[in-house]
Amino acid sequence: MPEKIAGYLEQVANALLFALVGISIGLGQLLASGDILTTRIVVGRALSTGGIAMAAGAVLVWVPDVPMLGLFGVAAGLASLGTSGLERLFQRLISGRSG
Numbered sequence: 001m002p003e004k005i006a007g008y009l010e011q012v013a014n015a016l017l018f019a020l021v022g023i024s025i026g027l028g029q030l031l032a033s034g035d036i037l038t039t040r041i042v043v044g045r046a047l048s049t050g051g052i053a054m055a056a057g058a059v060l061v062w063v064p065d066v067p068m069l070g071l072f073g074v075a076a077g078l079a080s081l082g083t084s085g086l087e088r089l090f091q092r093l094i095s096g097r098s099g
Contacts, residue, residue: 014068015054021072022053022079029082052086053079 026049030042056075059066081089 019050025079
């Protein structure tokens with residue numbers, strides 16, 4: 001039983017690290033944008049990019065043995081794309097266009 005709890009805590013810690021990667025990237029992009037910053041925009045961007053980066057854990061479904069550094073790379077890539085970038089990517093995949 002203690003092994004299960006330790007494994008669960010490790011998964012939670014990894015998810016939080018992915019979220020932190022995403023939050024950092026999202027806030028960095030926001031600060032570089034020159035837009036007027038409000039609390040609502042900052043919190044919204046942090047939550048959305050953090051959530052997107054946490055989705056990097058889904059890679060484990062396809063590649064169970066992927067190293068943690070690889071997962072952080074996927075998290076950073078997803079967070080860099082952001083919601084609009086991912087929407088465009090999925091639209092292109094669905095419509096069958098590559099460019």
